[in-house]
Amino acid sequence: MADPQTPHPKYKRVMLKISGEALMGDQGFGLHPPTVQRIAQEVKSVHDLDVEICMVIGGGNVFRGLQGSAQGMERTTADYMGMLATVMNALAMQSALEEQGVFTRVISAIRMDEVAEPYIRRRAVRHLEKKRVCVFAGGTGNPYFTTDTAAALRANEMNCEAILMGKNGVDGIYDKDPRAHADAKRYDTVSYDEVLQKNLKVMDASAIALARDNNLPIIVFSLDEPGGFRGILAGDGTYTMVHGGSSKFGAGEAA
Numbered sequence: 226m227a228d229p230q231t232p233h234p235k236y237k238r239v240m241l242k243i244s245g246e247a248l249m250g251d252q253g254f255g256l257h258p259p260t261v262q263r264i265a266q267e268v269k270s271v272h273d274l275d276v277e278i279c280m281v282i283g284g285g286n287v288f289r290g291l292q293g294s295a296q297g298m299e300r301t302t303a304d305y306m307g308m309l310a311t312v313m314n315a316l317a318m319q320s321a322l323e324e325q326g327v328f329t330r331v332i333s334a335i336r337m338d339e340v341a342e343p344y345i346r347r348r349a350v351r352h353l354e355k356k357r358v359c360v361f362a363g364g365t366g367n368p369y370f371t372t373d374t375a376a377a378l379r380a381n382e383m384n385c386e387a388i389l390m391g392k393n394g395v396d397g398i399y400d401k402d403p404r405a406h407a408d409a410k411r412y413d414t415v416s417y418d419e420v421l422q423k424n425l426k427v428m429d430a431s432a433i434a435l436a437r438d439n440n441l442p443i444i445v446f447s448l449d450e451p452g453g454f455r456g457i458l459a460g461d462g463t464y465t466m467v468h469g470g471s472s473k474f475g476a477g478e479a480a
Contacts, residue, residue: 234458236387238277238353240380241268242373242428243391245286245314247448255286256317264391264448265321268358270455272327277353279383280360281376282318284310304368308335311372315362316340328357334366334375346382353383373428377435388441389457390427391448397465397475398425398445412465415472427467436467443467 247264250257272278287310292303312333319329330352333341341362342348352359364375380388395403396411398420403409417437420427427433427445436443446453446464456462 234271234274234276235460236276236385236458238279238383238385239271239458240279240281240376240383240385240388241391241454242281242376242388243283243448244393245283245310247391247393248282248314248317249286256314258317258321261317261321262324265318265325265327267448267452267454268322269325269327270452271458272356272358274455274458275356276458277356278358279353279379279385280315280318280358281372281379282311282314282360282362283372284308284314286310287313301368304364304370305335308363308366311364312337312341312362315360318360322358328355329360330357331360331362334361334363350383359383371429371432373432374435377428377432377441380441381435381439385441388436388443389454390443390445391454392445393448395445396447396450396453396463398427398467400425400474411463411475413473413475414466414468414470417467417469419472420467433467437469440469 243264248256248261250260268278284307288306315331319331322329331341332344332349334344336343349359361375361379364370364372365378376388398412398415399409401409415425417433420433421430427443444457444464444466446457446462453462457464
C-alpha cells in the first residue's frame with residue numbers, strides 16, 4: 226500500500242531494464258552482493274509506492290553472446306549461453322528482493338521449471354496485479370535478439386507505461402560520451418528517430434523501433450544516484466525521455 230504522504234506516482238506499471246554489468250559493482254566480473262542488494266532496495270522503494278514493476282537484467286557480467294561469437298564461437302550457441310547468464314542474474318535479484326520482503330517471480334523465456342516459471346503472458350499479468358515484481362529472464366528465447374529488445378517486447382506485452390533504463394555513470398542521454406568530452410550536452414527529451422539517426426546508443430535499434438511503433442516512452446537515468454528510480458516515479462530527478470515529440474537539450478544548454 227502506498228504511503229499517503231508520498232506523491233502520486235507518475236506511472237502505475239513500468240519496466241526497469243538494467244545491464245548485467247550493473248550488478249558487478251567495482252568488480253570486473255560476476256555478481257557483487259552488496260550492489261545487488263542496493264538495487265533491490267531501490268526497486269523496493271518504488272514498489273512501496275504501489276507501482277507494478279517488471280524487470281529485465283542483461284547477462285554481460287557473466288557472458289555476452291556477441292563477445293563469444295567474436296572470439297569464434299558459433300553465434301546461436303553464444304547467444305543461448307548469454308540467455309542462461311540472464312537467468313542467473315534474475316535469480317540473484319529475486320533473492321535480494323525477497324530479503325526485502327518483496328514477492329518476486331522469475332519468468333524465463335527458456336523453460337527451466339525447477340528454477341523459474343515459463344513465460345505465459347496472462348499469468349505474468351496476474352502476478353503484476355498481485356503486486357509481485359516480475360523479473361523476465363532468458364531474453365526473448367531466441368538468438369540474435371538482445372535483452373534491450375526483450376525489455377521492449379515484454380514492456381509492450383505487459384502494457385507497461387514506460388521503460389526505465391538504469392545506466393551506470395551517466396544520468397541521461399548525451400550528444401557524445403560525457404566521460405570523454407567535457408562539452409557533452411545532455412538531452413532533456415529526444416525523439417525515437419533522432420536516437421536511431423544519430424546512433425545515440427540508448428538501446429539497440431530493434432528495441433527503439435519497437436518502442437516507437439507502440440509509442441512507449443523510454444526514460445534513461447543514473448542507477449548510481451540513490452533514490453533516482455523512486456524520484457522519477459515521483460516526478461523528480463535528472464533523466465532523459467525518449468518519445469515521439471521534438472528533442473531538446475537540458476536547461477541552459479544549446480544545441
